[in-house]
Structure formats: structure tokens, C-alpha cells
Amino acid sequence: MRELVRYATLAPNSHNTQPWKFRIDTDRIDVLPDFSRRCPAVDPDDHHLFVTLGCATENLVLAARAHGLRADVSVFNATADAIRIDLEPAAPEDSPRFRAITKRQCTRANYDGKPVPSEQLSALEASATNEDVAAMMFTAKRDLETILEYVVAGNTAQMNDKAFIAELKQWIRFSEPSIVEHRDGLFSASSGNPTVPNWVGKTMLNFVFTEDSENEKYTGHIRSSAGVIAFVSQEDNRESWINVGRCYERFALQATVFGLRHAHINQAVEVPEVRAQFADYLGIGEQRPDLLVRFGYGPELPRSLRRSVDQVIIA
Numbered sequence: 001m002r003e004l005v006r007y008a009t010l011a012p013n014s015h016n017t018q019p020w021k022f023r024i025d026t027d028r029i030d031v032l033p034d035f036s037r038r039c040p041a042v043d044p045d046d047h048h049l050f051v052t053l054g055c056a057t058e059n060l061v062l063a064a065r066a067h068g069l070r071a072d073v074s075v076f077n078a079t080a081d082a083i084r085i086d087l088e089p090a091a092p093e094d095s096p097r098f099r100a101i102t103k104r105q106c107t108r109a110n111y112d113g114k115p116v117p118s119e120q121l122s123a124l125e126a127s128a129t130n131e132d133v134a135a136m137m138f139t140a141k142r143d144l145e146t147i148l149e150y151v152v153a154g155n156t157a158q159m160n161d162k163a164f165i166a167e168l169k170q171w172i173r174f175s176e177p178s179i180v181e182h183r184d185g186l187f188s189a190s191s192g193n194p195t196v197p198n199w200v201g202k203t204m205l206n207f208v209f210t211e212d213s214e215n216e217k218y219t220g221h222i223r224s225s226a227g228v229i230a231f232v233s234q235e236d237n238r239e240s241w242i243n244v245g246r247c248y249e250r251f252a253l254q255a256t257v258f259g260l261r262h263a264h265i266n267q268a269v270e271v272p273e274v275r276a277q278f279a280d281y282l283g284i285g286e287q288r289p290d291l292l293v294r295f296g297y298g299p300e301l302p303r304s305l306r307r308s309v310d311q312v313i314i315a
């Protein structure tokens, strides 16, 4: 059961705050939110937090199957803030996606611009959807340029938002000793940046991390990508956000199986005004675009660390 939790903690998660707790019982594991690790500035309604719990759930289900346990997932109370995974013995089901759990990463680098074969695009799209969640995929240059405009608009708003910047700084780990001490947060090297002592990093950030430099970086990132995928849930509540997380993680693992990298460009869906304009562009009416993710072929970057299983299991 602890090993299943370990696989769950390898899931992507917003700002690498790892906002989860796990409760192990004889034949089930509950996945619970750790609200002490929420990010009120970038994620005021805990949307990303519940998407994150969905990602962890998907890993746990895949790991359970591989270890000979069938998993039945339910959201178990009225406020939908806990996920119950009932487990019962079944024939072990190894799968390429399970094997990809330890290889997957969010890769914030330029990719090589090469296209993805169309049958793989179809398989990726299929992995990213279920009855509650639709995926919209874009690979045409003209679409990527338009999407870039929404990302730049969102990024510009965030770079001018003091609360957003203060929160982000709190979670950046500039040095190796700092990432090893905390085992959470955004490690500089995992974003392709140099590692420096924390005080140097915090000072440098004020000069290096500007609206223009960030917008330029995202322009390179999007123009070098093979495509972009938007996840859109039918409803806008915690249960749907958990479902979005499960679909996104399936996509991320399938992309890893195909040798593809991916990274988030959520600026277009995090700032409410920009999100509304972006929803118009997607033609989805009142529905919420949940996540925006680019993909393509690119390098592997240093990994993000996770806290130990002991730190996330509760009685």
C-alpha cells in the first residue's frame, strides 16, 4: 500500500506543493487534500489542487492494477473533498502508462518543433478524454500563434500581480541544499535555470524575471512545440476537476510512452478575464477551460523531488 502511495506522489502537481495526504486502510486508500499547501494567489478556488489530486489518483489506480489490485474510485463526501480508492485482488495488469510514471516530467524547455505522427495524436487525444472531460488539440502554426497571444496576456497580468509573484517566490527552490531540505517546490534546474544560493536567487529574480523576459521565453516554448492541448470539463466543480486531473495524467503518461515531453502554459486559463476570452476562442460557451498544455520532442531536465511517503501518510 505504501508503494502505491509512492507512485501517487510522483504525479504532476501545481507548483510542486504536493497538496495531498493519504490514509491507508486494509483494502482501500483515501486521497485527501492538504489545504495547508494551497496556493491562494494562483489558485483561489482550489481548482489546481483538486486537479492535482486527480493526477495522484490516476497514478495510484495504474500502480494498483500493475500490482494485482482492481481499483474502484469514488468521491466520498458531499463537499467532494476526498477520494476513496477501494482495492480488491485481480490479475496484475502491467501497462506502458504504469511504466511511464517514473519517467514522466513537466519539461519547461524549448522543444525541437518536429511534428507528431497523426496516429499518435489521435491516441493522445483519446487518452485525454472521458465522459466528463473533452480535449481540444491544436497543431496548426496559426492556432499556436493565437494561443500564444492568450498565454502572453495571462502572463503579463500575472507578472504585474504582486500576490502571484510573492507566492511563486515562496515555492521556488534556487539551490540544491534548499531542494534537498524541502523536497517540494519548483527547483530552478527543473525549469532549465542555473542553481545559485537562495539569497542570490531571490535578489536575481527581481532583475531577470521580468514581463518581457517571461513572455519571450513562452514565445520560444510555444513556437518550438508540436502542439497544444486544452482540457475542458463539462461541469465546474471539485469532482470534475479531479476527473480533469485523471485525464491530464493519462495524457502525460501516454505522451511519455511516445517519447514526447510536455509542459503547462496555464497562464491563459488562470487569470479569470483572460480565461473568459480564451473560452470564447475555443467556442465552449460557459464551460471552463481547465488546463492548457504544450507537447513536443525535447530534452530531459533535472527532476523535481517529492517528500517521503512517511510525510504524506496520515492515520
Ligand SMILES: Cc1cc2nc3c(=O)[nH]c(=O)nc-3n(C[C@H](O)[C@H](O)[C@H](O)COP(=O)(O)O)c2cc1C
Residues within 6 Å of the ligand: 010, 011, 012, 013, 014, 015, 016, 047, 048, 049, 051, 052, 055, 104, 105, 106, 107, 108, 185, 186, 263, 264, 265, 266, 267, 303, 304
Ligand atoms: C493542476 C496543475 C497546474 C500546473 N500549472 C503549471 C503552470 O502553470 N506552469 C508550469 O510550468 N507548470 C505547471 N504545472 C506543473 C507542475 O509545476 C509540476 O508538475 C511540478 O513542478 C512537479 O514537477 P514534475 O511534474 O516534473 O514532476 C502544473 C501541474 C498541475 C497538476
